[in-house]
Amino acid sequence: MARQQHAEAAGAHLGGTIRRTVLASGLRVVSEDVPGSSTFSVGFFVGVGSRHESEHLHGASHFLEHVLFKGTRRRGPEEISAAIEQVGGDLNAYTAKEHTCFYARVLAEDAPVACEVITDMLTASLVRADDLESEREVILEEIAMHADEPGEVAADLVAERLFAGHPLARSVIGSRASIGAITREQVVGFWKRHYRPSSLVVAAAGRVDHDALVGQLSVFDQLPPQPAARVQQAPSRRHESGVGVVRRPTEQCTVSMAFPGFSTFDDRRYPLGLLAAVLGGGMSSRLFVEVRERRGLAYTIDAAETAWSDAGLFSVDWQCARERVEQIAGLVRDELAAVARNGISPDELARAKSQLRGQTVLGYEGPGARMSRLGTAELVGDTRTIAELLDRYDAVTGEQVTALARELFGSAPYLAVVGPAPDRRRLQALLRGWGSAAAPAA
Amino acid sequence: MARQQHAEAAGAHLGGTIRRTVLASGLRVVSEDVPGSSTFSVGFFVGVGSRHESEHLHGASHFLEHVLFKGTRRRGPEEISAAIEQVGGDLNAYTAKEHTCFYARVLAEDAPVACEVITDMLTASLVRADDLESEREVILEEIAMHADEPGEVAADLVAERLFAGHPLARSVIGSRASIGAITREQVVGFWKRHYRPSSLVVAAAGRVDHDALVGQLSVFDQLPPQPAARVQQAPSRRHESGVGVVRRPTEQCTVSMAFPGFSTFDDRRYPLGLLAAVLGGGMSSRLFVEVRERRGLAYTIDAAETAWSDAGLFSVDWQCARERVEQIAGLVRDELAAVARNGISPDELARAKSQLRGQTVLGYEGPGARMSRLGTAELVGDTRTIAELLDRYDAVTGEQVTALARELFGSAPYLAVVGPAPDRRRLQALLRGWGSAAAPAA
Numbered sequence: 001m002a003r004q005q006h007a008e009a010a011g012a013h014l015g016g017t018i019r020r021t022v023l024a025s026g027l028r029v030v031s032e033d034v035p036g037s038s039t040f041s042v043g044f045f046v047g048v049g050s051r052h053e054s055e056h057l058h059g060a061s062h063f064l065e066h067v068l069f070k071g072t073r074r075r076g077p078e079e080i081s082a083a084i085e086q087v088g089g090d091l092n093a094y095t096a097k098e099h100t101c102f103y104a105r106v107l108a109e110d111a112p113v114a115c116e117v118i119t120d121m122l123t124a125s126l127v128r129a130d131d132l133e134s135e136r137e138v139i140l141e142e143i144a145m146h147a148d149e150p151g152e153v154a155a156d157l158v159a160e161r162l163f164a165g166h167p168l169a170r171s172v173i174g175s176r177a178s179i180g181a182i183t184r185e186q187v188v189g190f191w192k193r194h195y196r197p198s199s200l201v202v203a204a205a206g207r208v209d210h211d212a213l214v215g216q217l218s219v220f221d222q223l224p225p226q227p228a229a230r231v232q233q234a235p236s237r238r239h240e241s242g243v244g245v246v247r248r249p250t251e252q253c254t255v256s257m258a259f260p261g262f263s264t265f266d267d268r269r270y271p272l273g274l275l276a277a278v279l280g281g282g283m284s285s286r287l288f289v290e291v292r293e294r295r296g297l298a299y300t301i302d303a304a305e306t307a308w309s310d311a312g313l314f315s316v317d318w319q320c321a322r323e324r325v326e327q328i329a330g331l332v333r334d335e336l337a338a339v340a341r342n343g344i345s346p347d348e349l350a351r352a353k354s355q356l357r358g359q360t361v362l363g364y365e366g367p368g369a370r371m372s373r374l375g376t377a378e379l380v381g382d383t384r385t386i387a388e389l390l391d392r393y394d395a396v397t398g399e400q401v402t403a404l405a406r407e408l409f410g411s412a413p414y415l416a417v418v419g420p421a422p423d424r425r426r427l428q429a430l431l432r433g434w435g436s437a438a439a440p441a442a
Numbered sequence: 443m444a445r446q447q448h449a450e451a452a453g454a455h456l457g458g459t460i461r462r463t464v465l466a467s468g469l470r471v472v473s474e475d476v477p478g479s480s481t482f483s484v485g486f487f488v489g490v491g492s493r494h495e496s497e498h499l500h501g502a503s504h505f506l507e508h509v510l511f512k513g514t515r516r517r518g519p520e521e522i523s524a525a526i527e528q529v530g531g532d533l534n535a536y537t538a539k540e541h542t543c544f545y546a547r548v549l550a551e552d553a554p555v556a557c558e559v560i561t562d563m564l565t566a567s568l569v570r571a572d573d574l575e576s577e578r579e580v581i582l583e584e585i586a587m588h589a590d591e592p593g594e595v596a597a598d599l600v601a602e603r604l605f606a607g608h609p610l611a612r613s614v615i616g617s618r619a620s621i622g623a624i625t626r627e628q629v630v631g632f633w634k635r636h637y638r639p640s641s642l643v644v645a646a647a648g649r650v651d652h653d654a655l656v657g658q659l660s661v662f663d664q665l666p667p668q669p670a671a672r673v674q675q676a677p678s679r680r681h682e683s684g685v686g687v688v689r690r691p692t693e694q695c696t697v698s699m700a701f702p703g704f705s706t707f708d709d710r711r712y713p714l715g716l717l718a719a720v721l722g723g724g725m726s727s728r729l730f731v732e733v734r735e736r737r738g739l740a741y742t743i744d745a746a747e748t749a750w751s752d753a754g755l756f757s758v759d760w761q762c763a764r765e766r767v768e769q770i771a772g773l774v775r776d777e778l779a780a781v782a783r784n785g786i787s788p789d790e791l792a793r794a795k796s797q798l799r800g801q802t803v804l805g806y807e808g809p810g811a812r813m814s815r816l817g818t819a820e821l822v823g824d825t826r827t828i829a830e831l832l833d834r835y836d837a838v839t840g841e842q843v844t845a846l847a848r849e850l851f852g853s854a855p856y857l858a859v860v861g862p863a864p865d866r867r868r869l870q871a872l873l874r875g876w877g878s879a880a881a882p883a884a
Contacts, residue, residue, distance in 0.1 A: 036478035039807055069725075070735075077735050081725035086793040088800010091725070107800055137738030144693035145741055145761055150590070249691045251586035283511075283523035283533070293512075293519050296579030299587055319587055351528040358530010358549055365481055366808055 016370065019210040020378075025221045026198030029214050030374045032205040034367055040111040041367040042204040042213075043103040044118050045375040048194035050174075051097045051167040051308070059174015060182060060190045062095040063139060067187060068102070069093070070131035072124040075117075077131070083117050084110075091117065095172050098308055099379055105368060108207035115202075115216045122195055123219060132184050139179050146173055150254035150418040153246050154317075157416040158258040161240050162313055197223055203375030206367035241412035241434075243427045252319045253419035257332060259408050261305050261312030264380055270392050271404040272305050272314060277352040278344050278401075279303045279335065280316060286339075287316065290331055297324050297331075309380055314408060325422040329415065329430055336409040343402035356393050360386060411435070458812065461652040462820070467663045468640030471656050472816045474647040476809055482553040482650060483809040485545035486560050487643040487817040490636035492616075493539045493609040493750070501616015502624060502632045504537040505581060509629060510544070511535070512573035514566040517559075519573070525559050526552075533559065537614050540750055541821055547810060550649035557644075557658045564637055565661060574626050581621050588615055592696035592860040596759075599686050599858040600700040604755055606682065639665055645817030648809035683854035683876075685869045694761045695861035699774060701850050703747050703754030706822055712834045713846040714747050714756065719794040720786050720843075721745045721777065722758060728781075729758065732773055739766050739773075751822055756850060767864040771857065771872055778851040785844035798835050802828060853877070 016032035023029065049061050071077045084091035089106035091114070102121065104114040146152050156171045163169040174182075197220045204213055240260075262268045280287045280303025291301045301318035316332050344352075364370050364386065373386070384392075412434035415427060458474035465471065491503050513519045526533040531548035533556070544563065546556040588594050598613045605611040616624075639662045646655055682702075704710045722729045722745025733743045743760035758774050786794075806812050806828065815828070826834075854876035857869060 037807075039804055078726050078731050082793070085724040085726045086796050088797045088802070088804060090804075105804060107803060110800075134736070134738035138734060138741055141694070141739075141762060142741045144763065148592070148692045148694055250590045252583070252590055282527040284520050284527045289520050292580060294576070296576035297583075299580055299584045320583060321586060351524070354528050355530045358552075360530070361549060362481055362530060362532075362547060365479075 016205065018374070021210070021214045023197065023214070023217060023221060025223060026196075026200075027217060027220045028201045028378055029210070029217060030201065030203050030378045031208045031210045031213060032367075032370050032374060033208045033210065034206055034370070037206040037367055038108050039105060039367055040108045040114065040204065040206040040208060041103070041105045041371040042111070042114050042118070042202065043101050043371050043375045044122060045201040045203060045379045046100045046102075046122075046195055047098070047199040047201075047379055048100055049096045049098045050170055050172045052194065053167060053170070053190075055170075056178065057182065057186060057190060058170055058178035059139070059172070060187060061100055061194075062172055062174060063135070063179060063182060064187050064191050065093050065095045065100050065102070066135045066139060067127055067132055068121045068125045068191075070135060071126050071128065072120045073126060074120055074124065080117060080121060083113055087113065089114060097168055097172060099376070101372075101375065103368075103371070111204075111208070111213070112216060115213065119217065119219055122200075123223065125191075127184065127188055127191070129184055132187065136179060136182075139174070140176060143173055143176055143179065146171075150248060150250060150252075150319075151317075153248070153418045154254050154256040154416045157244050157246060157418070158256050158313065158315065158414060161242070161244060161414050161416075162258060162260055163311060164240065166311075168308060168311055197221070201375050201378045203371050203378060205370035205374060240414050241431055243415045243417065243424050243431065245421050245424060246416075246418045247421050248419050250419045251321075253322050253325050253417050253422060254317075254319050255325055255329070255418075256315050256317045256416045257329065257413045258313050258315040258416065259411075259413045261314040261408075262307060263310045263312055264307045264382065266307070266312070267392075268404055268407075269305065269307060269312070270396050271400040272408070273356060273393060274349065274352040274396055275339070275344075275401050275405055275408075276303045276305050276314065277355050278348050279339065281352070281355060286335055287332060290335055291318070291328055295331075297328055301328070301332075322420045322422050325417060326426050326430060329427060333430065333434065336405070340402070340405040340409045343398055343405070346398060349396075349398050349401065353394055353396075357390055360390060458647065460816070463652070463656050465639065465656070465659060465663060467665060468638070468642075469659060469662045470643045470820055471652070471659060472643065472645050472820045473650045473652045473655060474809075474812050474816060475650045475652065476648055476812070479648040479809055480550050481547060481809055482550045482556065482646065482648040483545070483547045483813040484553070484556050484560070484644065484646040484655075485543050485813050485817045486564060487645060487821045488542045488544075488564075488637055489540070489641040489643075489821055490542055491538045491540045492612055492614040494636065495609060495612070497612075498620065499624065499628060499632060500612055500620035501581070501614070502629060503542055503636075504614055504616060505577070505621060505624060506629050506633050507535050507537045507542050507544070508577045508581060509569055509574055510563045510567045510633075512577060513568050513570065514562045515568060516562055516566065522559060522563060525555055529555065531556060539610060539614060541818070543814075543817065545810075545813070553646075553650070553655070554658060557655065561659065561661055564642075565665065567633075569626065569630055569633070571626055574629065578621060578624075581616070582618060585615055585618055585621065588613075592690060592692060592694075592761075593759075595688050595690070595860045596696050596698040596858045599688060599860070600698050600755065600757065600856060603682050603684070603686060603856050603858075604700060604702055605753060608753075610750060610753055639663070643817050643820045645813050645820060647812035647816060682856050683873055685857045685859065685866050685873065687863050687866060688858075688860045689863050690861050692861045693763075695764050695767050695859050695864060696759075696761050697767055697771070697860075698757050698759045698858045699771065699855045700755050700757040700858065701853075701855045703756040703850075704749060705752045705754055706749045706824065708749075708754070709834075710846055710849075711747065711749060711754070712838050713842040714850070715798060715835060716791065716794040716838055717781070717786075717843050717847055717850075718745045718747050718756065719797050720790050721781065723794070723797060728777055729774060732777060733760065733770055737773075739770055743770070743774075764862045764864050767859060768868050768872060771869060775872065775876060778847070782844070782847040782851045785840055785847070788840060791838075791840050791843065795836055795838075799832055802832060
């Protein structure tokens with residue numbers, strides 16, 4: 001059954017033993033046995049998300065994820081969750097642009113139950129018409145909930161503009177129209193087409209018996225292996241500038257200033273990660289100090305980068321009163337221009353590296369985080385260990401950070417504002433003046 | 443310096459060694475050294491929160507918490523956070539109704555830095571007038587953010603009505619008026635009055651050197667011990683019924699159906715915890731199954747209890763379209779009436795106990811959760827170990843759960859709705875019919 005299996009000595013950097021197995025069906029299993037752990041976290045990662053949907057199937061991945069909780073040949077919907085919850089565990093799922101994940105966390109002795117229940121959902125769900133209709137209503141409620149969350153609305157608007165014309169531009173959740181129109185046949189077809197063993201990664205961490213885990217997954221060998229679905233490539237990086245406003249009668253505006261970033265394997269992500277830390281990675285970061293500490297203009301402000309297999313973005317995000325949007329946007333522009341012009345100090349660079357190293361070790365303390373990293377990395381064929389990633393960050397020079405900042409901030413960003421509408425003209429004028437403010441000093 | 447010190451063998455139930463020390467100043471130190479851990483979580487818990495504020499100082503605890511990040515005799519505001527962030531750690535704080543907590547999480551070798559920085563903030567802050575003004579602006583932004591979060595608004599409304607006339611009724615964050623009016627002298631006075639060693643608990647978990655930790659805290663011995671501040675007792679449990687609506691132009695309504703609950707040490711919290719699990723503790727719970735699984739009326743619904751030192755509450759919470767508020771409220775009423783009339787099955791009781799046990803072990807896996815439990819329990823003199831709590835839950839009978847449900851649900855609840863206003867009269871009619879629906883069968 002197992003055609004490849006090896007222990008990874010490099011797993012030692014975080015204390016666990018990492019093992020990887022590829023089944024005859026193509027299903028990949030990767031696990032980390034963490035000494036001293038008494039719990040078991042497992043995730044079934046399927047390589048399908050909103051970017052793989054055609055326009056009339058917008059939201060199908062997420063709809064399907066919901067429907068797979070509604071009952072199998074063996075279990076009613078209540079029995080699915082009850083099987084995990086009655087041992088005190090959690091069972092849940094999420095859908096992203098490039099993958100869907102079903103996950104559970106249980107005491108180590110309940111590992112077989114967790115794996116069996118998720119396997120059952122993924123392979124033997126009934127997708128009854130009644131259940132589908134009831135779940136359609138739930139998703140319409142979720143769409144309404146989503147519309148009430150300004151941060152989600154701003155993120156959708158940014159994706160819509162930075163990836164215009166490409167499936168990455170569409171939201172994960174779908175629209176009222178698309179969710180209203182999707183049929184049972186389409187959902188089942190989507191499931192059969194995309195939930196193939198060769199697109200599936202099972203990742204586990206905590207107290208893990210790797211061989212027993214692999215043995216439990218043999219049921220997937222019975223499914224016919226199918227070729228991978230085609231993926232539409234993202235358009236090349238573009239500088240979509242401008243101001244987008246979604247009016248909401250809220251007290252505050254939620255603002256996202258976004259720049260096109262880099263894809264998962266792009267080496268520029270190393271200087272970008274350090275730049276994001278210096279600019280907006282915590283309470284001692286440049287933007288937090290300028291906007292909140294020195295001026296008290298906002299409760300918080302941060303900067304972060306996101307990467308997909310062939311595209312990415314970098315954004316600075318904050319919430320503030322309507323009358324402060326322009327002032328803060330101006331301060332952010334000046335700060336980004338300053339870093340593009342003058343770079344960062346050796347001391348800032350050293351602190352950012354130390355910060356990233358500590359955050360990484362702290363961030364992977366729990367089995368859930370380790371499982372998640374193992375699964376998402378395996379899914380896209382990312383074989384870099386965390387130790388390797390940290391070494392790459394350590395090797396970044398100040399010049400590389402400056403060069404990256406010039407490339408990234410040389411053109412005006414896209415500014416998404418959700419809330420009581422600010423003065424759009426003044427914001428547009430601010431963006432028009434971008435080039436001169438961000439230009440390197442003569 | 444240390445006048446009492448002992449190792450608690452009972453710490454073994456979760457794998458760590460718990461030690462407790464009371465310093466001459468009255469400051470209590472409690473720690474759990476977790477084998478295999480390489481991180482250190484520490485929290486400084488001060489026994490003061492919004493319930494200790496007089497009306498004109500509404501929000502002072504939270505304002506003070508913010509201001510203590512603004513600089514000490516030794517450090518500027520950026521140096522406070524930078525000291526922790528440059529080693530990759532987190533430093534933050536929160537304020538609740540009964541306590542304020544400053545906490546950090548770092549790699550184990552950075553434990554001394556984390557403790558020293560927080561000690562510096564709590565004992566040597568400057569509270570400069572300029573910084574106070576800038577932070578006042580930040581809190582006004584936070585109040586606006588809070589007003590945009592329907593769940594927070596609903597929770598405030600529930601507290602306002604269930605604890606009317608008592609400081610527990612007031613929000614933690616304060617009002618625009620109270621925050622606008624508080625002076626520097628008041629903030630400093632509040633700090634000096636409430637941040638006394640005898641009101642302070644330092645809790646740590648992870649890789650902890652207890653003796654070194656105690657040694658680091660000797661600076662608090664220099665502060666004069668002072669008597670504890672008086673606490674106004676909560677009014678006796680009352681059945682405040684009715685419908686409260688805060689209009690918000692959101693897509694969904696956020697609803698909280700609330701009943702008066704029990705204080706921290708009330709033994710009825712054991713059956714209440716099991717009842718909350720059966721009714722709304724996950725996807726296999728009665729309310730989730732009735733409202734979402736069977737009918738698709740809401741994305742989620744849950745039930746939870748909260749306890750303070752002399753009062754508590756139990757609430758069922760959900761979000762839904764305006765036109766479904768009444769239907770869901772009716773379903774919830776019927777389900778609560780059914781449990782008051784017929785109790786829960788032996789199988790449900792057994793599953794709830796197993797669920798609570800598993801959740802507890804899983805919930806205390808990380809050092810952060812252990813630190814938090816140690817600190818909050820020590821602060822109120824709760825000496826029960828987690829193993830003892832689980833034993834108490836295990837001993838609950840079905841009859842006790844039924845009796846509790848009858849007591850709790852015998853009178854109509856308070857219903858808080860935030861969002862597009864539903865038909866208030868129909869909701870009031872639903873509450874008026876409560877008694878007959880919830881009455882035990884003849």
